[in-house]
Amino acid sequence: MSETWLSIPAESGFGVRNLPYGVFSPPESSPRVGVRIGDHVLDLAAALGDPVFARPNLNEFMATGQACWRRVRAEVTELLTDEAHRGTVEPALYPLDEVELHLPYAVADYVDFYASEHHASNIGRMFRPDAAPLLPNWKHLPVGYHGRAGTVVVSGTPIVRPNGQRKPPAEDTPSFGPSRRLDIEAEVGFVVGTPSPLGTSVPPTDFARHVFGVCLVNDWSARDIQAWEYVPLGPFLGKSFATSVSPWVVPLDALDAARVPTPVQDPEPLPYLRETDPWGLDLSMTVELNGRPIAHPPFSSMYWSPAQMLAHLTVNGASLRSGDLYASGTVSGPEREQRGSLIELSWNGAEPVELDGGDHRSFLADGDTVTIRATAPGDGCTISFGEVTGTIHPAS
Amino acid sequence: MSETWLSIPAESGFGVRNLPYGVFSPPESSPRVGVRIGDHVLDLAAALGDPVFARPNLNEFMATGQACWRRVRAEVTELLTDEAHRGTVEPALYPLDEVELHLPYAVADYVDFYASEHHASNIGRMFRPDAAPLLPNWKHLPVGYHGRAGTVVVSGTPIVRPNGQRKPPAEDTPSFGPSRRLDIEAEVGFVVGTPSPLGTSVPPTDFARHVFGVCLVNDWSARDIQAWEYVPLGPFLGKSFATSVSPWVVPLDALDAARVPTPVQDPEPLPYLRETDPWGLDLSMTVELNGRPIAHPPFSSMYWSPAQMLAHLTVNGASLRSGDLYASGTVSGPEREQRGSLIELSWNGAEPVELDGGDHRSFLADGDTVTIRATAPGDGCTISFGEVTGTIHPAS
Incomplete structure (x- = not known):
């Protein structure tokens, strides 16, 4: 492949081997x-x-x-x-x-996974300190749930702080008002192109025939609303107010050089989840809060690959539609500065994150801007995913 | 209103005051x-x-x-x-x-609630026998979650038994195969017509401005897949293989005579959930298994009204789209023969349901046909919802 006749800086990340x-x-x-x-x-x-x-x-x-x-x-x-x-x-x-x-695609169904072992373990340690950090099913299947497709918005859309019911442990009854624990989740999204019919499943080997490309996702999360509502049917209003996605969808074919094996999976997954060709991806992510980098989550540390997520999503015969979007769940690596959410970075508020000017955050304040970026190694170049950004507006 | 010039039997349920x-x-x-x-x-x-x-x-x-x-x-x-x-x-x-x-509408987002106190209590008694049957949030908000919009199918569509991971309590590791505990959930669905913008909420008084009409829903459920997967993010593959809906959408204006108050709500809900005009609905449902009526769930026994469900769904600013569908959750009354799922009717398999010819069922067998019907009182007539039916085909 030769180079483009356009004048593009070498560090652009949007050269002719990307083309999102x-x-x-x-x-x-x-x-x-x-x-x-x-x-x-x-x-x-x-x-x-x-x-x-x-x-x-x-x-x-x-x-x-x-x-x-x-x-x-x-x-x-x-x-x-x-x-x-x-x-x-x-x-x-x-x-x-x-x-x-x-918004580059009309979102058909939106699914959010929970595929980072470090993220799931951190959440487990914070909320179930006396139990094993991972629940029994976690290493057997990519845990996931459906989110609200209609509130997926493109990068730059203002994020209005949601109202809802919160019940802090010290209070007897819930109260209503703006979320006090508004958070981010730095994720990677996969956009389905080729549909599949009801009653069929898509094995990991067919991943690239169905998934068109990759984007960045910020799964805004109201932790207080979520904590009160989520038993037993999972997250609902704590997530459904907005999910931001990057405006550029990077084709899978631009990511050949970024493919890596997932971490060792032990126990070995059931046959329908086994990969022959690896679909882990070496994406380096950066989370910025008000212009200051606060985390560098490595997507290569994700336990489950996106091909395994798709195989799981369809193994019961669920059909795929063009425009289905599924996200990885929060990307967190093993190190503190690799955590993809504020609740992990601040360890549930115990260790607030330092910002420029001596400011600190455990959760988001009105006016805060969060920007997530990512790059991947290309064929002799860098592949950029651009960014997904959003600014918090006060509750209405 | 005069009568139609068409010749329609008095018991039709599809007279000129229905018009679905x-x-x-x-x-x-x-x-x-x-x-x-x-x-x-x-x-x-x-x-x-x-x-x-x-x-x-x-x-x-x-x-x-x-x-x-x-x-x-x-x-x-x-x-x-x-x-x-x-x-x-x-x-x-x-x-x-x-x-x-x-399928009468393109489903935008699909949400499933859990609004029957009797159903939620029955499930609680079966799975948490030593605890209070209802979880602490249940009487403060209509618990709900997003389901898969792309696998909502019209009545009559064959239902293929889903494959998936199941782990019976007596086994150490999960195995893969066809669900052994395939169930129904007899529900009522509400179809949104008028959209609402992101960042706004829809109070109970605006219910009839946004909801176009009412249908029947069978939320097919693979209990074994669901039981293994659902912690902590809720039901996923145990539900997403198929959800059947009736082909007729009954306009809200046909249901004036069916409006009833919900049961007394104690504690009083937070202000955003309070109704001034009741939107409980006196629908009488019948569940037939292979032609034999096995349950008569009364929708009037639902704790939360559909107007309260909509108010909750949007209180965080989530937008509505034309084609959004939300279902009530399983409709179960206080009596045994009023339970809207097999897991309740058979009390988790302990008391199998008797069918014609001496046959029994705890869960669905291949070849079984389930049909849900409902009627409501009209203005001097009966309003029929028709039926939602489906037959189980063997796993592929």
Whole structure:
């Protein structure tokens, strides 16, 4: 693969080996599908002449399947590397700072997993100090649950602090009001392209035929609402007020050099969860709170791979739709500075996180801005996932 | 309101005071919106000339809002009661047995509540015999969780027994295979028409502005898969293989005579959950297993009303979309024959349910057919919800 004729800084992370997809509006125009190259967006409908890209989301293109995704990726690479195309491509390029970015896919179903052993163990240690940190099922299956698809929002959308019922342990009855323990969860998301019919399952070997690409997710969490409501049916309002996703979906084919085995899985998983080719991913994440990096979660430390999550999600015959999104759960590594949530970083408030100017946080304050970024090793380059960011607005 | 000029048996339940909406295909034609009258379906696009009904689901019409729903209901009533319209209406009527019925709405998000005190108490008594049957949050909020929208299917769709991980208490490690404890949950569903924006809540008084209508739900449940997976994030694969819904959506305006107060709520709910006008509903349900009635759950016994469920669902600012479906949770009354699930009817297998021919069931066998029906009192008539039915096919 040769290099692009565009002038892109070496450290961009958005070179011709990345080419993530998104949905953007040029000034005073309607949303359409684009590919990011450097600090520009390529209007795919204009560049390729295919109406599947003149849509307000990626779903129709994602449903065309892996062979088509690869053909389009090859065509876009050709356009951006052979200078002969410069004259036709340049009119379809928009500077990023002149366009508006949208939620890139219509979310069909949203599932959130809980696949970091370090995160699950930290939560267990905090809330069940006298018991084993992991529950008995945790190493046998990727624990997960369905979240609210309708409140998945694109990076930059304001996050209004949710109201709800909270009952601190010291009080007898619940009270109503704004969450006092608003938190983040730094996660990685996987976007399904190719559907699967009801009654069939998708083995780990078919992961790349169904998953179109990878994004960043901030699963905002109101810990006090969640703690009171979640027994016995799981998280509900403590999560459903908003989930932010990054505007760029990095194709799986851009991540070949980032593939790594998962940590050793002991006990060996049941056959339907066994991987032959590894789908762990060496993503380096950074969490910034008000501009200061507070954590560096390593996705390579996740116990369950995204291919195993998909195999589990479908093993009961549940169908997949184009636009299904599933997230990894909080990414936390073994070290303190690798934890992907404030409740872990501040150890449930006992060790507040230090910010610039001597400020401290156990949970989020109104006005706080959280930004999650990630990169992965590419083929002689860096693959950037861009960022997912959000600012907390006061409860209404 | 006068009577219809169609010949409809008095016991039909589908008279001119019901007029539920569905989606049907006439022979060799595409799906479209219809209204059921007796044993016929009225093709609304043909009868009213509005293209909003020439759609494969109700979502666009449902999004038009309560004033429009009422106008259309009045127009359809006029067509079916004034014999002057007979000549124009009759060509738009199809006998039910000549059409195919479809899933009537594209499900946006699906939420399942747990709003029957008797059901929650029965489950608590079976699984936590030494503790209080209800968990501490249960009388303070309608407990609920998100389910899988993509596997909601219309009545009549075969239900394939799901595979998954099960770990009986007597075994050390989980095994994989078809569920051995496949169950039903007889529920009532509420379909959202009018959307609400992110960051706002919908008080109980606004229930009828947002909810378009009511249907029947069978929340098929694999108890063994669920029991192993559900800690700490709630039900997932034990439910997500299929959820069946009835093909007819009964408008709220058909249910005025069925409105009843909920049972006394003690402690008094927090202000955001208080109802001024009651939205309990006097629906009488029947559960049939292979043609034999095995339960008669009374929806009027539900602790939380559907208006309270909606207020809770949105109190954190979660938005609503046209096509959101939320179900009540299993409907169980105080008596044994009023229980809406096999796990309750058979008391976790200790007291199998008797079927015709001396057969017994604790859970479902391959080939079993479950049909749930319901009626409500109307204005001098009976309002029928029709049925939701499904037959168990062997695991694949």
